[in-house]
Amino acid sequence: MSQEYLEVFIDESQEHLQTLNDNLMQLEKEPEDISIVGEIFRSAHTLKGMGATMGFEDLAHLTHSMENVLDLIRNEQLEVTSHVMDAVFESVDDLEEMILDISKGGDGKRDVGEAVKKLEVLQNGEEAEASSETAASVEEKPEPSASSQISESFDEYERTVLVQSVEQGYQPYIIEITLDENTMLKAARVYMVFEVLEDIGDIIKSTPSADDLEDEKFDSSFAVTVISTAEADELEQRIMKVSEITSVTIEEVNVDQASEAEKDNKKEDKKEGNESGADSSSQKKEKPAKQDNNNDKKESAGKKGSELNKTIRVNIDRLDVLMNLFEELVIDRGRLEQISNDLNNSELNETVERMSRISGDLQEIILNMRMMPVDQVFNRFPRMVRSLSKELGKQVSLDITGAETELDRTIIDEIGDPLVHLLRNSIDHGIEEPEEREAAGKPAQGTVLLRAYHSGNNVFIEIEDDGAGINKDKIIQKSLDNGVVTEEDLEKMTDQQIYGLLFASGFSTAEEITDISGRGVGLDVVRSTFESLGGTVTVDSEYGQGSLFSVQLPLTLSIIDVMLVEVGSEKYAVPLTAIVETAIVNKNEVYSAHNQKVIDFRGKVVPLVFLNDIFDVPAKNENENDFYSLVIVSKGDKIAGLVVDSLIGQHDIVLKSLGNYLSNVFAISGATILGDGQVALILDSNALIK
Amino acid sequence: MASVLIVDDASFMRMMIKDILTKNDFEIAGEASNGQEAVDMYNELKPDLVTMDITMPEKDGVVALKEIQSNYPDAKIIMCSAMGQQSMVIDAIQAGAKDFIVKPFQADRVMDAINKVLG
Numbered sequence: 080m081s082q083e084y085l086e087v088f089i090d091e092s093q094e095h096l097q098t099l100n101d102n103l104m105q106l107e108k109e110p111e112d113i114s115i116v117g118e119i120f121r122s123a124h125t126l127k128g129m130g131a132t133m134g135f136e137d138l139a140h141l142t143h144s145m146e147n148v149l150d151l152i153r154n155e156q157l158e159v160t161s162h163v164m165d166a167v168f169e170s171v172d173d174l175e176e177m178i179l180d181i182s183k184g185g186d187g188k189r190d191v192g193e194a195v196k197k198l199e200v201l202q203n204g205e206e207a208e209a210s211s212e213t214a215a216s217v218e219e220k221p222e223p224s225a226s227s228q229i230s231e232s233f234d235e236y237e238r239t240v241l242v243q244s245v246e247q248g249y250q251p252y253i254i255e256i257t258l259d260e261n262t263m264l265k266a267a268r269v270y271m272v273f274e275v276l277e278d279i280g281d282i283i284k285s286t287p288s289a290d291d292l293e294d295e296k297f298d299s300s301f302a303v304t305v306i307s308t309a310e311a312d313e314l315e316q317r318i319m320k321v322s323e324i325t326s327v328t329i330e331e332v333n334v335d336q337a338s339e340a341e342k343d344n345k346k347e348d349k350k351e352g353n354e355s356g357a358d359s360s361s362q363k364k365e366k367p368a369k370q371d372n373n374n375d376k377k378e379s380a381g382k383k384g385s386e387l388n389k390t391i392r393v394n395i396d397r398l399d400v401l402m403n404l405f406e407e408l409v410i411d412r413g414r415l416e417q418i419s420n421d422l423n424n425s426e427l428n429e430t431v432e433r434m435s436r437i438s439g440d441l442q443e444i445i446l447n448m449r450m451m452p453v454d455q456v457f458n459r460f461p462r463m464v465r466s467l468s469k470e471l472g473k474q475v476s477l478d479i480t481g482a483e484t485e486l487d488r489t490i491i492d493e494i495g496d497p498l499v500h501l502l503r504n505s506i507d508h509g510i511e512e513p514e515e516r517e518a519a520g521k522p523a524q525g526t527v528l529l530r531a532y533h534s535g536n537n538v539f540i541e542i543e544d545d546g547a548g549i550n551k552d553k554i555i556q557k558s559l560d561n562g563v564v565t566e567e568d569l570e571k572m573t574d575q576q577i578y579g580l581l582f583a584s585g586f587s588t589a590e591e592i593t594d595i596s597g598r599g600v601g602l603d604v605v606r607s608t609f610e611s612l613g614g615t616v617t618v619d620s621e622y623g624q625g626s627l628f629s630v631q632l633p634l635t636l637s638i639i640d641v642m643l644v645e646v647g648s649e650k651y652a653v654p655l656t657a658i659v660e661t662a663i664v665n666k667n668e669v670y671s672a673h674n675q676k677v678i679d680f681r682g683k684v685v686p687l688v689f690l691n692d693i694f695d696v697p698a699k700n701e702n703e704n705d706f707y708s709l710v711i712v713s714k715g716d717k718i719a720g721l722v723v724d725s726l727i728g729q730h731d732i733v734l735k736s737l738g739n740y741l742s743n744v745f746a747i748s749g750a751t752i753l754g755d756g757q758v759a760l761i762l763d764s765n766a767l768i769k
Numbered sequence: 770m771a772s773v774l775i776v777d778d779a780s781f782m783r784m785m786i787k788d789i790l791t792k793n794d795f796e797i798a799g800e801a802s803n804g805q806e807a808v809d810m811y812n813e814l815k816p817d818l819v820t821m822d823i824t825m826p827e828k829d830g831v832v833a834l835k836e837i838q839s840n841y842p843d844a845k846i847i848m849c850s851a852m853g854q855q856s857m858v859i860d861a862i863q864a865g866a867k868d869f870i871v872k873p874f875q876a877d878r879v880m881d882a883i884n885k886v887l888g
Contacts, residue, residue: 087781124824125779128851132785132873146853261878263871264850267858274862322868322882 088133089182090392095122096178099171100462103164107465110159113152120149126174135187138177144198145170151202166197168466233284233304240283241306241334249306251283251332252314257300259323265295271321272303279317280307299325304332395488398449405438405445406733410752412438413730417755439731449489453531453540454482456495460502460529467503473510474524477502481531486538490612490632494540497605501542501616501628502527504602509546509626519623521545534657534714537614537765540630549578549620558583578618578626582606631765633748639734641751643727643759644710647696650759651723652732652751657764659711659718661726666705678709678720685711688767689722693746694760699724712764719768734761771887772798774814776807776830777822777849782872786820786849789876795883804828808836811844818887819846820879821866823857831861838865845886849874 099122106115123145130138145167151157173194181187233241241251254276262268269292276282284304287297307314311329318327412435419431457479468475486494510516510525517523528543554577558564563583564572582602609616609630620626641652642661662680669676669687676687687709691698709720732751737744748763773795777783783800790797798816801807805828807821819837823830830848837844848861848869858869867886870879 084781084784087784091779091781121824121826124851128872129779129781131851132782134873143853263852264855264858264869266855267862267869270859271862271868320885320888322870322885323878 084133085181087392088129089178092126092129092178092181095126096171096175097458098122099126099174101458103168103171104461104465106159107161107164113155116149116153120146120153123149130187135177135181137189137191138174138187141170141173141177141191141194141198144195144202147202148198157201163201165469166194166201168462170194170198237284237304238334241304241332244281244306245334249280249308251304251306251334252280252311253302253304253330253332254314254318255300255302255328256318256324257326259325260299262299262323265297265299266293268321268323269293269301272318272324275317275321276303276305276307276314279309279314280305398445398488401445402449405442408438409442409731409733413732413753414755442731449487450485451488451491452483452485453491453494453538455491456498457482457529457531459495460499463499464502464506464527467506468510471507472512473506474513475506475510475527476524477527477529479529484531484533484538486632493608493612494630494632497608498540498542498630500602500605501630502529505542505544505546505626505628509544509548511547534765538632540632541627542630543625543627545625548622548624549581549618549626550622551577554578554580575617575619578620581618582616639732639761641730641732641761642710643730643753644690644708644721644723645725645727646690646694646723647699649694649696650727650753650757651690651694652730652759652761653710653712653721653764654761655729657712657714659713662709662711662720663706664709664720666707669707680711680720683718685718685720687720687722690762691722691724693767712768714765714768717768719764721762721764721767732759732761770794770796771817772796772814773883774798774801774807774810774816774819776801776804776819776825776833778802778825779822782822782849782874785874786879789874789879790883792876793880804830804833804836807833811837812840815841817845818883819844820849820870820883821846821861822849823854823861824851831857831864834861834866835864847882847886 099119102115102119102122106112106119109115123142127139127142127146130136130142148157148163148167152159152163157163170191173189173191177187177189180189244251256272258265258268273282282303282305285292286302291297292301305314309317311331315327315329318324415431416435419427460479461477464475464477505527506525510527511519511521513523516525526545528541530539530541530543532539551574555569558580559566559569563580569577582605606616609632612632614630614632616628616630618626618628640655642655642658644651644653664678664680669678671677672684676689677684678687679685687707690696707720707722708724708726709722710726711718711720713719730753732753734749735751736749737747746763746766747760749761751759751761753759773790775783775786775790775797777786777800780800780802783802787797787800798814799810801810803825807819807830808828811819821830821834825833834846834848837846842865844865846866848858848866849872850858850869851872858866861869868882870882
């Protein structure tokens with residue numbers, strides 16, 4: 080199968096898996112809402128079709144079993160119990176594994192026997208006996224039609240009909256029709272043949288009976304007796320127009336012969352014949368008609384379906400290349416702007432301005448193209464939390480806010496696993512057992528809040544639980560035992576820094592090691608993953624009240640809007656998104672509080688941060704004036720004033736990393752090349768706000 | 770060269786059919802991803818043939834078929850079904866579908882059905 084199909088297959092399968100998960104969660108919350116089941120059914124159904132087409136049989140097999148169970152639920156023959164949900168969720172897990180395997184180049188094979196069995200048990204529940212019965216009868220039935228010779232016997236009523244029809248100028252035929260052995264939905268095929276025949280004649284009888292044909296209780300061929308004014312050839316042609324018919328054999332019925340052959344039985348049959356004849360005639364007219372009306376329900380469920388946007392799928396690599404090229408362009412644009420300023424040629428100025436405007440728009444599009452809501456990552460958490468809390472016997476509710484917050488695709492791809500780890504950590508170590516919680520005067524159900532929001536050039540993702548919190552003494556003891564810190568270090572550390580030791584390698588405070596989290600390889604891996612993305616992770620906690628893990632991630636933004644400022648002879652860039660405003664204050668308005676210079680700014684006490692002190696910038700030998708230039712920056716609801724020498728202005732810059740050697744420079748998130756070729760460092764204002 | 774409107778909510782499936790059709794020199798009139806789109810596009814494009822999936826959001830294939838047939842009794846529509854949808858297929862044929870094909874699709878089966886309907 081071609082790669083192209085496979086990619087689309089994988090993408091769409093994942094979408095459907097997500098829909099399955101979302102809707103199943105929804106269903107669990109509102110088990111009465113049968114319309115959701117329709118949605119779930121449809122996703123499973125589509126997956127089945129796609130899987131079968133790609134030849135992933137296990138996948139098709141499993142989805143088929145799911146479908147059967149869902150169908151029962153939809154028809155209100157099966158109640159949505161937690162038992163049922165567990166089985167269905169388990170199958171979805173299997174499906175996920177298979178799709179994952181396929182996306183990794185595997186063959187998607189998986190032993191689905193157990194999952195299928197569970198589903199079948201659900202499906203059969205009460206009707207276990209009934210279905211095994213039908214299964215048995217199906218196997219017995221094919222025999223009558225196995226003989227290839229056309230032989231049909233008629234009862235008296237049928238003979239009478241035949242004789243009469245001949246008198247009226249009709250010709251009776253016996254037609255044997257063989258379907259292609261690969262035919263699926265045989266009954267529908269038979270139905271089509273019946274329809275063709277009824278068009279040009281009347282069906283007197285069929286073998287097997289119409290009911291058996293409808294139930295597909297036949298091998299591949301069946302016989303029909305038809306009266307028609309058409310020639311045999313025409314009948315044959317018409318029937319052959321129906322697909323999947325291998326052969327049609329037509330014989331004219333010699334009514335006399337038929338009567339002769341049956342004459343002997345005539346007398347015995349006579350009384351019975353009339354009764355049963357009337358019976359069977361009504362049967363004969365019946366086509367293999369529709370079996371259930373429940374399909375109508377699908378329509379109403381369908382309305383909930385999401386609107387489809389027209390999209391094309393583009394490989395992320397191409398977007399990366401586009402981004403890189405554009406970055407180069409932005410640097411040249413800065414240079415061009417500088418040159419045109421210097422030359423002061425009005426036509427050149429005009430053109431450059433226009434170009435800047437267009438490239439600004441272009442930039443926005445390119446960046447937005449790469450942004451995705453964190454929902455992409457968050458949406459699988461409810462499932463995870465559900466199964467985890469069941470496993471641990473804890474009651475946990477997960478509240479997600481800010482799922483629409485957008486992040487660069489490459490970051491989104493990476494944060495899933497570490498976030499899972501943090502969540503597991505909160506549930507495993509944070510939230511207590513229900514009894515323990517009640518004893519502590521908390522509701523039995525623990526709450527984990529998962530929050531995402533923008534701040535400055537960063538996105539914050541926070542995981543807050545109302546669990547046991549972190550036992551500081553235990554951490555201190557443990558980190559001393561493990562030699563992570565010395566007592567000397569500890570004395571200088573703040574509470575937060577001590578909690579931060581959790582992220583040091585070789586740390587596990589759980590009394591017993593579970594397989595959920597805390598194998599001792601946990602949180603330091605989490606930290607390094609976030610750091611490799613240019614982010615940080617911190618933890619705060621109140622013992623007995625819960626803990627808060629906060630992850631700070633860059634928006635990506637390899638091109639950002641900044642305010643350029645000058646400190647001494649060096650230039651720094653402050654991301655515009657972090658800036659509240661700029662201000663100039665008189666030096667005599669600066670007060671000292673707790674060893675910290677602060678100003679009273681618009682009724683708020685704002686701490687000052689002197690950049691020349693922090694970065695050890697040699698002071699310019701200029702006359703000191705009486706004013707400070709300030710850039711007021713914020714992080715969440717905290718603000719600070721950065722003291723600089725002068726404000727240069729707003730620029731678009733390309734964020735370049737400082738490289739591997741300088742990955743941990745305090746309060747610097749990168750560097751950029753300015754239009755005139757100078758390098759400016761980009762401030763990480765979040766690090767400067769305490 | 771006959772034109773075909775492909776209706777399926779899975780773009781994967783549409784791609785599959787499209788491939789089979791283009792290899793056999795059919796013109797793709799358009800693609801619709803749900804029943805409503807199918808009805809709208811039929812009105813607009815009047816294709817020679819429609820391949821119609823049954824299970825779709827918004828409006829399922831059988832309903833769409835019925836709507837199209839009521840406006841254009843001569844419309845040639847082939848239903849695409851998965852196993853286990855016997856009753857819906859029969860419903861569709863009753864309502865005027867010319868044939869049906871069953872997923873997983875086999876190219877020759879698809880072509881066989883299409884040629885029979887157009888022939």
